[in-house]
Amino acid sequence: MAKLVWFRHDLRTLDNPMLSYASHSGQPIYGCYLITTKQWQRQNHSPLRNQYVLNRLCALRQELHDCHIPLIVKSCDDYDHSIDELKALCLKLNIDEVLIGAEYGLWERQRDEKIRTELASQSIQLSSFTSQLLIAPGELVTGKGLPYRVFTPFSKAWKAQLALHDHPPLSAPNQAPININIDEGLDNEELARLADGESRWPVAQQQVLNHLSHFIKNKVSDYQQSRDFPNEPATSRLSAALAHGVFSSAQALYLLKQSYPNQYLDPKSGPGCWLNELIWREFYIQLLAQFDAISQGLTFKSETRAIKWDNNPQALSAWQQGKTGIPIVDAGMRQLNEIGWMHNRVRMICASFLSKNLWLDWREGEKYFMSKLIDGHLASNNGGWQWSASTGTDAAPYFRVFNPVSQSQKFDPKGDYIRRWVSELASLSPAQIHEPSDEVRQKLNYPLAIVNLKQSRKQAIERFAAQTKSD
Template identity: 40%
Template sequence: MSAEFAFQRGLVWLRNDLRRQDNTALYRAAKSCRHIAALFIACPQTWRSHDEGDPVVAFRLACLRELQQGLAERNIPLYFLELPKFEQVPKALTQIARRLEIDALFANAEYPLNEWRRDTAVREALKKIDVPVEYSTDRTLLPPGAVKTGSGDAYKVFTPFKRAFIERCGGSEFAPLPQPRVMDEDKVWPSWIAVEAAHNLVQTIPDQLRGYGAVPAKNGQLLGWKPGEKAAAKRLRQFREDIDGYADERDFPAIDATSRLSPYLNCGAISIRQCVHMALQLNAGQWTGGSDGVSCWLGELIWREFYTHLIAAFPRLCMHRPFKPETDKVPWSYSEADFKRWCRGKTGVPIVDAAMRQLNQTGWMHNRLRMVVASFLSKNLLIDWRWGERYFMQKLIDADFAANNGGWQWAASTGTDAVPYFRVFNPYSQSKKFDRRGEFIREFVPELRELSDDEIHCPPPSADYPPPICDVGQSRKHAIEVFASLR
């Protein structure tokens, strides 16, 4: 074995990090091992129990297929293994490591509770056969736990977290890591993979998994999103040209002014470092100041970081529990009829209905509207926020547990640094402010297209459109009274 390599054979366990460029685990494996292979393990029963839906899983598999082709160009085979549950992963990896004589396992860390438990079990299992496991920080800029208050606790409020985070980052440029080197082709690798069939390892990545439906693709795109690392890089380049206007235009759903990178960030087709590096380059290395658009977007990326740090510090967030325990006493409504109307975009409130139909048709929803519909469900309808959180996880192509949980608890006033309970989004004023001409409403609620710009926000009685599901003013007052009684 060459002296430059610490290990002969390394295995890279891919999860939500489906790219060649700037992939910490892949890079470190290629630097440390003479030969590497990649493995992706699908666990559809566990994914379903986590409420991950068809869109996010289909997009993940599509990005994985594109990555497989890219890795093949560097003589790195990518294998696929389907196991029903996370609990089966440690034993399977132990068997693979033994039979294939793997010297080290490399992966990027994941932070939700069940993923953390799985990874801890894998480390312990492989330790018994003397195979070291290295988990790298890759999904976040800083490892959860790296940003603490003066008393050593995790931050519970975003603004001081943001200040401490920026201070901790210092002058870091977060330059992306290069792609792994091209592996040498020799006689060692074929002999290693000869027993793949005995472990149900395959090199054909399926279009769908047991218990999941295939999402229709059109022109190589799923729900309008082209999968893969190349598409993600192209989207980042496009956004680079428009980022200066982000702060002024990001709240208007009829304008394509957001980055639309969330599906790629979620499955790891692009890294958080690549995004931050681009923004800092444009802003002379500044996190704040400079371009309003750049600094605003960087702030949004820090929100993403904050929510991931939170679930690592407070595992109860992964247990369907509110951050504020007293809010579990809210007498939530569990009206299935009201919930179905919300899900289908049939509430009789145009901006809410347009947003929900956008979600159902495209697998994505504009961020301003995510706040509006979440507030409407949890405050005006007083339906348990966990129902909405679950529906989003099932329908979003960018369904990220930490961000989704954080956003829902923020809107429902149950989370850390949440919107005060007495602040309830008025969907009509939100509609008039951010979709003044009704362009977005007309796109997704076609039965209202012929109404005037004024009427479209609060339509007159019509046979073609349902009356409002609730009185927004009265339901707001009731929600405030309910939350006030908890104090």
């Protein structure tokens, strides 16, 4: 008999609870990954995200090979077909237990329950572990035994629980070589061909961990002061690796605590501020696990489901292409379109502009972001969009509408971020670049603003109040 580790959002050998458990069983360990191309399309995964995963699989295969664990990569259409593929693989390899890191979307949970039933019919056990989070959903509840719906009390409870999770990250397993021929499915050449190019972002586990260590030791101390300035290299740029589990929250927390034992819990410090971002991620994943409305595309706040958003394909297209005539919004959208990533402050500005100034359904923005982001993750992307649209948990009050001009003046004071991504405006001075005159726009072939910021803000507040007050 043998153990099979089915990799999903936990593409690492270090601090991997499934591999650690399997290594203590004394049985041979195999790894597998199931590429579900049509499922990726249905869930709107970006080409860059898919490319990252495929390149990561090549690196993971070598890292597992160093542990004498073969990685079998198979391609199947969707979740339903993955059930048959996994069952056939288990029977072929004489597997008695499949080990998975829990996934929390509704469709993923339903898939795993189907697989559990199918495997049980063959006397094969499916065992689930917490690999995406430090603290599992349901472990933290309010005094009434309910899931937390607001971030601040969740954050306090999360930090209070850390003592129970205070241990070094798990080491990589190392088993004796398996001396039988294994069909590893798609080889690295086939994976590279499917990827159609190398990822711009590091995919090797050690590269990512070196990056994490460098950020924590050299940059995180200034994170609180610098993180909102999109032209500064102040953020970690680790979101893609974290989204796909190339490193874990526990590894990040361990390094943070080792380096800043007296600061890492203080949200006013750089280390504590960065930890708060990790907690936001954990919060949104907890919500995804416990509220099916998120997977179903519904607003978290039921009273906001009556809102009637405008249907304006021209405005949506202008926003998508970065041609709104609002420089900071256009810079952000062009950055997203070109590299599949956008600075978090600018994500909020672009999201607020779409949902509040253009009064377009936030789900259109959520969908577009997922179609482009290399770090696209349902929980975090949905949570950020619903926060911006004031339809989600712990949402910004509906009357809080970002002013993109004042935001760019504050966080891109010299206009360097705008210059980098909106080439038409590169010659403008800091005084002109945030809100060019009509004459300057015409001269530089840059569009007029597609909406009046002051009027649209006022209208959004009125519409939001009117369409939700009956509830």
